[in-house]
Amino acid sequence: MSRRVAGGIEDFHWEQSVGKDGLFELNGHGIYDENNYGVDLKYADPNKGYLKAGFEQFRTWSDDSGGYFPGGTNRWFELNRDLTVDRGHIWFEAVLTLPDAPQISFRYDNEYRDGEKASTVWGDSLVAATPGVYPVTGATRNFVPAFLGVDERRDTFALKLKHHIGKTDFTIGGSYTRNEFDNARYIPRRPGESTAQRYVTEHQKQQEDVFNAHGYTETRFNDRTKLTLGGSFTTLSTEIGGSRIYGTQYDAPLGSWATLQNSDSGYYNVMGGASIDQYVANINLMITPLTNLVIVPSLRIEKENVNGLASYRGTRVSSGLFSTNGYTTLNTAARDPLEVTEAIEARYTGIKNLALYARAEVSQASEDRMESAITTSLINPALTTNTPSNSNWERLGQKYTVGANWFVMPRVNMGGQYYYKVSQNEWTSGANKTTQDYTTHDLNYRLTVRPTSDLSFVSRYDFQLSTVDHKVSALPEVEASEFAAHILSQSINWTPTPRLYLQLNASYAWDAGISTRADGAYGVTNFVPSLENGYFTGSATMGYALDEVSDLTLQYNYYHADNYENNYLWTQPYGASAEEHGITATISRQLNKRTTVSIKYGYFTANDETSGGNNDYDAHMLFGTVQYRF
Secondary structure (H helix, E strand, C coil): CCCCCCEEEEEEEEEEEECCCEEEEEEEEEEECCCEEEEEEEEEECCCEEEEEEEEEEEEEECCEEEECCCCCCCEEECCCCEEEEEEEEEEEEEECCCCCCEEEEEEEEEEEEEEEEEEEEEEEEECCCCCCCCCCCEEEEEEEEEEEEEEEEEEEEEEEEEEECCEEEEEEEEEEEEEEEEEEEEEECCCCCCCCEEEEEEEEEEEEEEEEEEEEEEEEECCEEEEEEEEEEEEEEEEEEEEEEECCCCCCCCCCCCCCCCCCCEEEEEEEEEEEEEEEEEEEEEEEECCEEEEEEEEEEEEEEEEEEEEEEEEEECCEEEEEEEEEEEEEEECCEEEEEEEEEEEEEECCEEEEEEEEEEEEEEEEEEEEEEEECCCCCCEEEEEEEEEEEEEEEEEEEEEEEEEECCEEEEEEEEEEEEEEEEEECCEEEEEEEEEEEEEEEEEEEEECCEEEEEEEEEEEEEEEEEECCCCCEEEEEEEEEEEEEEEEEEEECCEEEEEEEEEEEEEEEECCCCCHHHCCCCCCCEECCEEEEEEEEEEEEECCEEEEEEEEEEEEECCECCCCCCCCECCEEEEEEEEEEEEEECCCCEEEEEEEEEEEEEECCCCCCCCEEEEEEEEEEEECC
């Protein structure tokens, strides 16, 4: 059992008039032991502009557990460390709004993240031999938790000018952003095995400088015609560094260790970077040919030029011997994507109590890629390989949407929307050609009914069907996957008396994902099973006014999923199966015109089959607040 106490100022607000028209505002909060703090200051004068500055920081937590393996000798691992990330933001903004003059604004932002968080890349562990598993003498499964070390900084300076001349509003601006990342991935491998346990530390360093200049105009020729134009230019340059080193601990020095395996190839001295120039232009024309009809055609063009290179020195392990005299690799790449998107949208409200809309969008994209990898042996420089790779990618994307909102009667309204989306992709490299077609059908419907002034029902249904068709060169086309998702939700709001209200919400989602199975691989079947993702959520809230100054609120939340696929005979089992309950009770009382106090108690319980019960918990919460108005 663990206990944690947190407290402080949840919300603070103070304002004061300054001079004739000025107003100063101060907002803040501070919660001890949650590292949640913030302050926001603002001075505003409607005839001059405003100044704003602030700071906020909050903490997020990550689960330190990995996967659960039902069979074998090892089933469950934990990192046994608190994984938290502190996120912060410091800002300053000044805006000048003098009458009949351009509006000028300047803003500075500093954002950062520090700490550790869970990684979706897991380490491995040896499990006992299981009939049908390849190899039959035993196998490894990746379910050992890993984590990320996060150290990120971002500084942004932005300047903007807005003005109005005649029938045109225009905005021009520019910004400079500096990003600095020094992140790491920490992966434990084969924990608890004396001859194979080791720790992987993968450092990823990156520095970015981003310059952007943009502008857009809006011209209203008359009540029926409006034209908007926009353009943007962005240039980005990066520098990278990093390493991947195995050792007997995290952040170990480069060297040889007794437990290194032949597959433990790492690298160090990563150097390189990339440069990107991006050009974007768009045009939108809004036309109202009829009183109740609006048509908006638009065009967007985006062009990029990308060049990059990276080099590193590789390490190798051969016959148990570690060597830094492995090889050097230089990778270069260049690409020039171009995308053109045309769209047209129409809205019609000429039928009483009915609004209709439709949108069609077509985009064409293409890209030539030129890549090469030059690898040189440090032991024998004559052993050099150059692997060029030139390819072309083309995509045709289409999306068509229709929808309607219908006010059937004063207490009944409904809305529905359907869209069809297809993306046809083609990659060509030499004589090899690969095509992938993504198709999606999406339908949603909403109904709102208010039979009486104190009772309302809101129903919603969402359906989505997605398929992926895949074809490689002369091989026949196959349906690589099919995914169907349904979501049905219902909410009820009832206020039977002025002192009592009830709110009920329920949502049920059932998804079916079908993937092509690798039948026959290594003599086993069911290697990739069909997976589903269905779950139910529900909540109930009741509020009751005990008297003129006291309120009672009760809330219940429920979650249930049953999708666990115990496929451990062939692979790592996946799918979430869990049940969670939570109930809270809150009493608040206004002591006087200035002071209100409240106390909340909560009880929460969860059973998690996916983790084999290792993440089950029962928790109690006690929360109190005092609100004072100056």
